[in-house]
Amino acid sequence: MALVVTSFEFTPPYKTDFKRAPPDIQSASDRTLKQLLTNSNSGSLRLHTLKGYPKPTIFKIDVIGHSWQITFEMIGSKANLLRLGTHKELDRNPRKSAQDASDS
Amino acid sequence: MSTRFLGLRPTVTAGRLQTFAARSVAFLALVDHSPGSTAFDLGVIGVLHQDAIAWLGELEQAEILDVDPDGRTRDLLKRAVQTGERLYHRARDKYESTMGDPGLEEADRAAESSSTESLIAAIADYHNTLEDLREQIETRVALASKGTGEVFTSVEALMASLRD
Numbered sequence: 001m002a003l004v005v006t007s008f009e010f011t012p013p014y015k016t017d018f019k020r021a022p023p024d025i026q027s028a029s030d031r032t033l034k035q036l037l038t039n040s041n042s043g044s045l046r047l048h049t050l051k052g053y054p055k056p057t058i059f060k061i062d063v064i065g066h067s068w069q070i071t072f073e074m075i076g077s078k079a080n081l082l083r084l085g086t087h088k089e090l091d092r093n094p095r096k097s098a099q100d101a102s103d104s
Numbered sequence: 105m106s107t108r109f110l111g112l113r114p115t116v117t118a119g120r121l122q123t124f125a126a127r128s129v130a131f132l133a134l135v136d137h138s139p140g141s142t143a144f145d146l147g148v149i150g151v152l153h154q155d156a157i158a159w160l161g162e163l164e165q166a167e168i169l170d171v172d173p174d175g176r177t178r179d180l181l182k183r184a185v186q187t188g189e190r191l192y193h194r195a196r197d198k199y200e201s202t203m204g205d206p207g208l209e210e211a212d213r214a215a216e217s218s219s220t221e222s223l224i225a226a227i228a229d230y231h232n233t234l235e236d237l238r239e240q241i242e243t244r245v246a247l248a249s250k251g252t253g254e255v256f257t258s259v260e261a262l263m264a265s266l267r268d
Contacts, residue, residue: 008256010266013246018266026267033259052164052240055247071243078255082246088185088235090192092228094199094221 001048002041003059003074008033010081017084025068029084032064036079058082116159116166118173121241124159125180128152128234132187142219145191146226153230160237169248171241178245181238188231195224 010018018026035042045061050071057074063084071083131152135145163171172178199220202213256262 006257008259008262009251009254010262011246011249011251013242013249015252015266026263030259030263033262037259050243053243053247054167054169058243058247071246073247080251083242085239085242087239088189088231090189090228090231092225094196094224 003036003047003079004077005036005040005074005079006077008079008081009075014081014084021068021084025063025066025084028063028066028068029070032061032070035064036061116162116168116171118168118171118177121159121163121171122177122180124155125177125184128156128184129180129187132184132191136187136191142223146219146223149191149223149226149230153226153233156230156233156237160233160240163237163240163244169244171244178238178241181234181241185231185234185238188227188234192224192227192231195220195227199224 018029021029032045035045036047040047044064047059047061049056050058050060055073058071059074059079060069060071062069068084068086070081071085072079072081074080131148135148138144199217202208202216202220205213208216252265254265256265
């Protein structure tokens with residue numbers, strides 16, 4: 001999947017998320033958005049569409065090198081930034097997690 | 105109790121979603137604050153999870169964007185997620201303790217660890233559905249909000265405005 005992004009806008013919730021994010025995430029989001037501008041097809045972004053919304057043009061990318069993500073809506077070639085956040089998943093298998101812990 | 109068990113499909117409104125979130129917090133507190141058996145905890149978590157799945161499914165079909173105008177539902181879901189994480193780690197500790205208990209007969213250890221594994225899986229599934237739901241709501245609220253109207257063609261200018 002590739003998008004042509006030529007400009008950005010942000011929503012108040014995005015600014016709130018940005019202000020609350022740690023400094024390293026803020027810096028990484030800078031690099032991530034530059035990557036989106038130059039090559040949205042880059043594997044490091046893991047660009048994908050979000051389903052289950054009234055609008056079909058909602059996308060999510062990874063903040064490069066972190067477990068955080070940026071959600072945005074495409075309006076023409078403008079990316080309207082919606083959210084900067086994390087999505088925590090708990091592992092349902094305690095045996096696997098114990099093994100992971102002992103491996104690390 | 106869950107609308108699902110009354111044979112009703114939840115219709116998404118901000119008020120109903122907030123009621124669902126408050127109910128989730130209340131029932132999770134019941135599990136959190138009572139010594140409870142694993143079977144009881146599994147039963148409550150199972151009902152709560154089915155309720156959350158039903159709401160997530162309805163929300164994904166709904167047109168409504170401003171589902172949480174005062175932020176209360178998001179606060180309640182955050183509390184529910186945090187309680188879920190606490191219950192998860194408590195169950196994980198119990199599992200580790202059972203596996204390492206030399207005083208237990210093998211059959212007792214197998215039975216105890218199996219039921220605790222089921223509880224850990226149920227809490228993880230429920231927690232992860234709540235996170236999906238929380239994300240749906242956060243994204244819808246952001247979609248409902250008006251942009252600043254300022255368009256940036258450079259990331260440097262965008263970052264300067266965000267840091268302002």
